[in-house]
Each structure stands twice: as structure tokens, then as C-alpha cells.
Amino acid sequence: MKDPVQKLLLFDFDGVLVDSLDVYEAVVHQCLDAIGRPIVSTRADYLALYQDNFYEELARRGIDLSAFLAELARIRPHIDTSLIKPLPAVTSILPALAERHRLMLISSNSREVIEVLLARMGVSECFEEVMGADFLLNKTEKIVHAWNLTGFAKEDVYYVGDTAGDIREAHRAGIRSVAVTWGWHERSDLEAVSPDFLVDTPQALARMFTTEPPSQGC
Numbered sequence: 001m002k003d004p005v006q007k008l009l010l011f012d013f014d015g016v017l018v019d020s021l022d023v024y025e026a027v028v029h030q031c032l033d034a035i036g037r038p039i040v041s042t043r044a045d046y047l048a049l050y051q052d053n054f055y056e057e058l059a060r061r062g063i064d065l066s067a068f069l070a071e072l073a074r075i076r077p078h079i080d081t082s083l084i085k086p087l088p089a090v091t092s093i094l095p096a097l098a099e100r101h102r103l104m105l106i107s108s109n110s111r112e113v114i115e116v117l118l119a120r121m122g123v124s125e126c127f128e129e130v131m132g133a134d135f136l137l138n139k140t141e142k143i144v145h146a147w148n149l150t151g152f153a154k155e156d157v158y159y160v161g162d163t164a165g166d167i168r169e170a171h172r173a174g175i176r177s178v179a180v181t182w183g184w185h186e187r188s189d190l191e192a193v194s195p196d197f198l199v200d201t202p203q204a205l206a207r208m209f210t211t212e213p214p215s216q217g218c
């Protein structure tokens with residue numbers, strides 16, 4: 001098999017590598033209640049915050065971001081990360097991808113939490129950088145930062161995400177987007193923002209980058 005050209009593969013974390021929806025829905029609910037702005041009552045309300053950048057969406061709805069972030073920092077040590085479920089079908093494809101490509105994580109979660117979970121899943125070594133909310137809140141800026149750090153051609157930079165917001169941020173950064181359908185947003189939400197690629201299984205994601213990539217997206 002012909003070796004694929006090396007790529008920069010940027011991964012979202014929650015929803016893509018772990019099933020953490022119940023945990024973070026409850027955390028965000030709790031933070032918003034604590035600052036007196038209970039704007040989320042249903043799961044649909046929560047997921048709507050990820051139609052674009054999560055933090056910018058909160059700010060757009062009039063939430064005081066510093067108060068929200070302070071509350072989040074206060075409760076973070078109490079989050080029971082044992083309730084966050086790794087997705088072994090995804091983590092199992094990472095070593096082969098990391099052998100051929102450069103992998104980084106770009107997430108709205110905190111770097112500290114992500115690093116604990118990556119270590120627990122045994123895949124810390126697969127990622128050369130973890131850019132969390134403590135670095136920058138805007139994923140587009142983090143994508144551009146990672147791209148500048150590495151100097152890849154833009155057609156060789158991919159963001160793999162599971163929400164419409166992830167795909168929008170990848171579009172704004174001008175790189176390729178891969179939407180995965182096993183995460184937080186439904187396929188129809190992802191299709192609505194026209195990802196360059198849409199994949200239904202971790203195996204399909206692995207195939208995209210371990211053989212020559214298709215010449216055009218979905």
C-alpha cells in the first residue's frame with residue numbers, strides 16, 4: 001500500500017474520544033445555575049450551545065464569561081471523571097494514525113482534565129500538543145496556531161469534530177473538516193454545516209488517513 005502524505009490531524013476531545021455528554025451537561029447546568037443564569041434546561045438547550053463556539057455562544061446570550069469560568073474552575077476538581085467513558089473503538093485507531101501523521105488535541109475542555117483522561121486511556125503519547133480552554137477559548141485560533149507551529153500546507157490540516165461548532169471553526173480556519181457521527185450532534189446537524197468529510201465509524205476515519213485520502217469529500 002502506498003504511504004499517505006503526512007497530515008496534521010487535530011482532534012476534538014469530548015464526543016470524539018470520550019463519551020462525556022452526561023457529565024458536562026450537568027457541569028454546565030450547575031455553573032449556569034450558580035451564577036444565576038439557568039438558561040439550559042433540556043439536553044437540546046445544552047447541545048444548541050455547540051452550534052458554534054461554546055464560550056462565544058454563552059457570551060452572545062449575555063452570560064458573564066468570567067463568572068462562568070470562575071465557577072467552572074471552582075467545581076472542576078469535584079468533577080467525577082470516572083463517569084466519563086472512553087471510546088475504545090476510537091482510541092484503538094490512534095497509534096496507527098500517530099505513526100504516520102502528527103496529532104494534536106484542540107478542545108473547549110481543560111488541558112488538565114484531558115491529560116488525565118488520555119493517560120487513563122493509554123494514548124497520551126499519540127498527541128504532541130493538547131490545547132484546551134486554558135490556552136484559548138476560540139478553536140479557530142487554536143487551529144491556526146497549530147497549523148502555524150507545524151507549517152503544513154492547508155490541504156494537509158484536518159480538524160476532526162462531532163459538533164456543528166467544530167465544523168464551523170474549522171471552516172473559519174480555512175482547513176479541512178471531518179465530522180464524526182458518533183458524538184454529541186446528530187448527523188443532520190453536522191450535514192447542515194457542510195463538513196468536508198462525514199464519517200460514521202472510527203474504522204472509516206482510520207481508513208481516510210492510512211490509505212491515500214479520497215480526492216474529494218462527501
Ligand SMILES: O=C(O)COP(=O)(O)O
Nearest residue numbers: 012013014107108109163
Ligand atoms: O464537540 C465539542 O464541541 C465539545 O468538545 P470539546 O469539549 O472537546 O471541545
